[in-house]
Amino acid sequence: xxxxxxxxxxxxxxxxxxxxxxxxxxxxxxxxxxxxxxxxxxxxxxxxxxxxxxxxxxxxxxxxxxxxxxxxxxxxxxxxxxxxxxxxxxxxxxxxxxxxxxxxxxxxxxxxxxxxxxxxxxxxxxxxxxxxxxxxxxxxxxxxxxxxxxxxxxxxxxxxxxxxxxxxxxxxxxxxxxxxxxxxxxxxxxxxxxxxxxxxxxxxxxxxxxxxxxxxxxxxxxxxxxxxxxxxxxxxxxxxxxxxxxxxxxxxxxxxxxxxxxxxxxxxxxxxxxxxxxxxxxxxxxxxxxxxxxxxxxxxxxxxxxxxxxxxxxxxxxxxxxxxxxxxxxxxxxxxxxxxxxxxxxxxxxxxxxxxxxxxxxxxxxxxxxxxxxxxxxxxxxxxxxxxxxxxxxxxxxxxxxxxxxxxxxxxxxxxxxxxxxxxxxxxxxxxxxxxxxxxxxxxxxxxxxxxxxxxxxxxxxxxxxxxxxxxxxxxxxxxxxxxxxxxxxxxxxxxxxxxxxxxxxxxxxxxxxxxxxxxxxxxxxxxxxxxxxxxxxxxxxxxxxxxxxxxxxxxxxxxxxxxxxxxxxxxxxxxxxxxxxxxxxxxxxxxxxxxxxxxxxxxxxxxxxxxxxxxxxx
Amino acid sequence: xxxxxxxxxxxxxxxxxxxxxxxxxxxxxxxxxxxxxxxxxxxxxxxxxxxxxxxxxxxxxxxxxxxxxxxxxxxxxxxxxxxxxxxxxxxxxxxxxxxxxxxxxxxxxxxxxxxxxxxxxxxxxxxxxxxxxxxxxxxxxxxxxxxxxxxxxxxxxxxxxxxxxxxxxxxxxxxxxxxxxxxxxxxxxxxxxxxxxxxxxxxxxxxxxxxxxxxxxxxxxxxxxxxxxxxxxxxxxxxxxxxxxxxxxxxxxxxxxxxxxxxxxxxxxxxxxxxxxxxxxxxxxxxxxxxx
Numbered sequence: 001x002x003x004x005x006x007x008x009x010x011x012x013x014x015x016x017x018x019x020x021x022x023x024x025x026x027x028x029x030x031x032x033x034x035x036x037x038x039x040x041x042x043x044x045x046x047x048x049x050x051x052x053x054x055x056x057x058x059x060x061x062x063x064x065x066x067x068x069x070x071x072x073x074x075x076x077x078x079x080x081x082x083x084x085x086x087x088x089x090x091x092x093x094x095x096x097x098x099x100x101x102x103x104x105x106x107x108x109x110x111x112x113x114x115x116x117x118x119x120x121x122x123x124x125x126x127x128x129x130x131x132x133x134x135x136x137x138x139x140x141x142x143x144x145x146x147x148x149x150x151x152x153x154x155x156x157x158x159x160x161x162x163x164x165x166x167x168x169x170x171x172x173x174x175x176x177x178x179x180x181x182x183x184x185x186x187x188x189x190x191x192x193x194x195x196x197x198x199x200x201x202x203x204x205x206x207x208x209x210x211x212x213x214x215x216x217x218x219x220x221x222x223x224x225x226x227x228x229x230x231x232x233x234x235x236x237x238x239x240x241x242x243x244x245x246x247x248x249x250x251x252x253x254x255x256x257x258x259x260x261x262x263x264x265x266x267x268x269x270x271x272x273x274x275x276x277x278x279x280x281x282x283x284x285x286x287x288x289x290x291x292x293x294x295x296x297x298x299x300x301x302x303x304x305x306x307x308x309x310x311x312x313x314x315x316x317x318x319x320x321x322x323x324x325x326x327x328x329x330x331x332x333x334x335x336x337x338x339x340x341x342x343x344x345x346x347x348x349x350x351x352x353x354x355x356x357x358x359x360x361x362x363x364x365x366x367x368x369x370x371x372x373x374x375x376x377x378x379x380x381x382x383x384x385x386x387x388x389x390x391x392x393x394x395x396x397x398x399x400x401x402x403x404x405x406x407x408x409x410x411x412x413x414x415x416x417x418x419x420x421x422x423x424x425x426x427x428x429x430x431x432x433x434x435x436x437x438x439x440x441x442x443x444x445x446x447x448x449x450x451x452x453x454x455x456x457x458x459x460x461x462x463x464x465x466x467x468x469x470x471x472x473x474x475x476x477x478x479x480x481x482x483x484x485x486x487x488x489x490x491x492x493x494x495x496x497x498x499x500x501x502x503x504x505x506x507x508x509x510x511x512x513x514x515x516x517x518x519x520x521x522x523x524x525x526x527x528x529x530x531x532x533x534x535x536x537x538x539x540x541x542x543x544x545x546x547x548x549x550x551x552x553x554x555x556x557x558x559x560x561x562x563x564x565x566x567x568x569x570x571x572x573x574x575x576x577x578x579x580x581x582x583x584x585x586x587x588x589x590x591x592x593x594x595x596x597x598x599x600x601x602x603x604x605x606x607x608x609x610x611x612x613x614x615x616x617x618x619x
Numbered sequence: 620x621x622x623x624x625x626x627x628x629x630x631x632x633x634x635x636x637x638x639x640x641x642x643x644x645x646x647x648x649x650x651x652x653x654x655x656x657x658x659x660x661x662x663x664x665x666x667x668x669x670x671x672x673x674x675x676x677x678x679x680x681x682x683x684x685x686x687x688x689x690x691x692x693x694x695x696x697x698x699x700x701x702x703x704x705x706x707x708x709x710x711x712x713x714x715x716x717x718x719x720x721x722x723x724x725x726x727x728x729x730x731x732x733x734x735x736x737x738x739x740x741x742x743x744x745x746x747x748x749x750x751x752x753x754x755x756x757x758x759x760x761x762x763x764x765x766x767x768x769x770x771x772x773x774x775x776x777x778x779x780x781x782x783x784x785x786x787x788x789x790x791x792x793x794x795x796x797x798x799x800x801x802x803x804x805x806x807x808x809x810x811x812x813x814x815x816x817x818x819x820x821x822x823x824x825x826x827x828x829x830x831x832x833x834x835x836x837x838x839x840x841x842x843x844x845x846x847x848x849x850x851x852x853x854x855x856x857x858x859x860x861x862x863x864x865x866x867x868x869x870x871x872x873x874x875x876x877x878x879x880x881x882x883x884x885x886x887x888x889x890x891x892x893x894x895x896x897x898x899x900x901x902x903x904x905x906x907x908x909x910x911x
Contacts, residue, residue: 095855169852175829176812176854182757183812183854269830274811275757286813286829320690326705329714351815351850352826353833356736360729367725371718378713379705381682386701389690391621399628399687406679407635410672417724419731420665423658423822426815426850475631483635487647492819494850497858505650505819505846512647581700589699 039138045124052116059107065100071517097498098167105170110200117307128555131220131571136213144206154196162187174267178259201250208242222573229577234310249296294345302341308445318551319395320387323578326379333372340369366416393467397448404440429489460541470529477523625687632680658822752806755814755827758856764789793862798872815851839866
């Protein structure tokens with residue numbers, strides 16, 4: 001790593017010059033350029049955060065629509081029903097039900113989870129945590145945010161074109177999606193869906209290129225790769241995943257668009273008679289879509305999880321006042337998950353009729369991807385072990401993350417086992433599993449992350465009591481909603497049924513679904529606590545200094561909130577990010593990365609075993 | 620307060636385990652014991668994984684409860700957290716042990732998968748006597764039986780029959796009859812979009828993919844009518860592709876097919892039309908049944 005230092009040094013010098021320059025220019029910016037069409041990574045990050053929080057409420061409302069139908073099938077929906085579909089007497093039609101779950105998943109995945117992690121936290125944290133003054137390509141960064149809006153526009157507009165929203169699930173399997181007359185939602189709405197997907201794809205791609213460049217080139221002097229916080233490692237590896245997987249999905253999306261609009265037949269075989277329409281011609285293969293789609297969308301599962309893992313590692317270490325247990329194994333685990341993540345996509349297709357030999361190989365690789373996840377879990381437990389935790393909102397959300405991640409990870413093993421998956425494929429068991437990962441893990445980490453970085457973003461703290469209440473209600477509501485889904489899956493209830501109770505073997509599950517819906521409503525309304533706390537605290541929260549959590553990483557060395565250009569003193573990094581409670585630093589139980597060593601470079605990292613040869617400090 | 624939170628994180632896995640334990644008695648469990656040999660093997664594998672997973676779940680949650688309680692206790696007095704960056708030995712242990720367990724789980728599954736999905740493992744007699752071809756469409760299942768008189772001599776003949784319906788094929792909708800007591804093969808295809816053949820009590824699921832004809836093998840252990848649903852989103856009526864698989868002894872199955880044939884080839888001109896066809900059949904049936 002020492003070879004990097006001269007270059008880093010010169011970059012650091014460059015920063016200082018640009019920094020001064022930057023200030024002079026940015027003082028003259030109008031409100032519009034400063035807060036709306038800003039190229040400042042922090043403003044863009046906050047824009048992403050607020051947008052995704054709003055979209056979280058939209059996606060949640062769609063989910064409550066789904067839950068309403070499952071608990072009270074064909075009964076009038078209170079308030080909303082009369083407004084949205086008066087012609088059906090306020091009742092959800094089966095067509096609209098398919099649109100509800102399609103758009104719930106699409107909004108939550110493409111407009112909430114992916115952008116909140118990479119967009120909001122990636123943007124906000126990367127330059128601050130590596131000691132850069134901004135992203136490598138600030139304008140590209142702004143574009144990455146502004147490409148979200150056409151995507152949101154297309155998704156929302158899709159409800160109002162043709163016969164209503166897209167209805168072939170978020171996986172949009174052909175031929176249901178590729179043939180316009182296959183379903184009411186497969187008309188113009190599906191085209192809009194594909195265009196929205198393309199826009200979010202552009203957005204992610206611009207972000208990932210930017211993150212990669214920034215992390216590789218713009219680290220502060222002394223910030224060697226193995227001194228990067230795990231959040232940055234996770235963001236870095238996520239960006240690699242996005243850069244390599246996303247083009248496949250974008251290409252597949254265009255192929256489906258061409259099938260629909262230009263009469264190509266990538267995914268449509270010949271001779272299908274759909275809805276008594278003339279037979280299709282062509283020689284396409286629907287399984288091709290599944291392969292291309294999951295080649296992106298399985299790595300995307302990790303795009304939706306890895307940054308959360310990194311953030312939790314940072315927050316846990318800070319809140320437990322203890323170094324991350326096994327820093328390097330944590331880094332290697334993230335890398336292993338990302339690497340294996342590219343060769344497990346077939347486990348979504350175990351029942352699809354692909355070659356059975358593929359089922360076997362994909363099962364083994366899928367089982368093996370549980371291994372780095374297990375290593376990470378044990379290391380988080382190790383981080384908490386012997387720590388002195390502060391039981392605040394951030395810590396509780398991290399514990400929630402950990403507890404839920406264990407459930408989500410373990411339930412995945414059932415479906416990784418091909419024979420067992422024959423039964424569980426497309427039942428509620430899988431719905432339980434991915435909600436434990438995407439909501440139980442990722443969103444709890446996000447809630448923790450919002451509370452953790454909020455003071456840096458706005459210079460004020462969020463309310464602790466409301467934060468804890470929000471965590472408590474969300475945790476109860478979440479488990480009440482999703483834990484019983486495991487049982488629904490074991491009972492054989494398939495997904496995406498507007499009315500499962502017409503089948504005698506599912507009739508007795510109605511009361512359970514009603515209980516789950518009550519929990520879901522509780523959980524949905526609990527999110528107003530988060531929004532309220534967020535909005536209130538921006539203006540009225542207690543003010544805080546630079547480092548309210550007494551954390552080590554670089555963002556806490558910057559002024560609060562950081563100005564355009566970030567650091568008043570260009571940071572120099574002397575040690576790893578997790579030197580909490582170090583016996584070599586008796587003054588305080590944290591030892592910021594930027595604090596210069598007092599007794600010379602040899603002594604200060606003597607007890608440091610995790611950093612090995614890199615612990616020698618800057619030259 | 621911090622102890623309360625520690626207990627909160629201990630309480631929820633207790634609730635979860637309790638819910639799991641009472642589930643079978645509340646009928647929040649499998650819709651009944653598996654009624655096919657492959658289903659029984661799947662159930663066994665499920666319970667094996669369930670045991671391993673439960674042990675790991677309890678272990679991790681207990682560990683978490685322990686470190687939380689310990690943390691709550693330690694923070695009562697001033698002092699510092701333990702300073703450690705990790706333990707190489709622990710990392711090796713908790714990498715190698717789960718790797719072994721996971722690989723064991725994976726390899727333990729392969730036989731069952733091969734028996735269910737690898738065509739070459741199906742008994743040749745079952746492959747040469749396909750019970751039916753099922754064509755899914757929005758939102759029903761169309762079933763085509765080969766005429767009971769028809770005997771397939773080779774696999775290419777079966778393929779030819781799948782490509783080209785024969786004039787004497789028998790048709791039905793939403794009710795598949797199969798004989799019990801032997802492994803049966805049905806061929807699944809779709810006329811329009813993707814569907815999936817799912818019979819929960821037999822634990823059988825297979826997607827119907829446009830452009831592909833996919834064989835499914837299963838054996839119903841006892842005569843009964845099993846619910847059969849669609850498990851792959853196929854449009855607004857996905858939930859109502861309600862059908863059943865009727866398993867019955869060989870003789871009942873054969874007489875069902877005969878009845879179907881009589882019904883189908885009744886020309887409706889004279890009441891004797893059916894008799895004539897039936898008479899023609901009974902001769903060949905007698906011939907076919909002679910060896911038995």
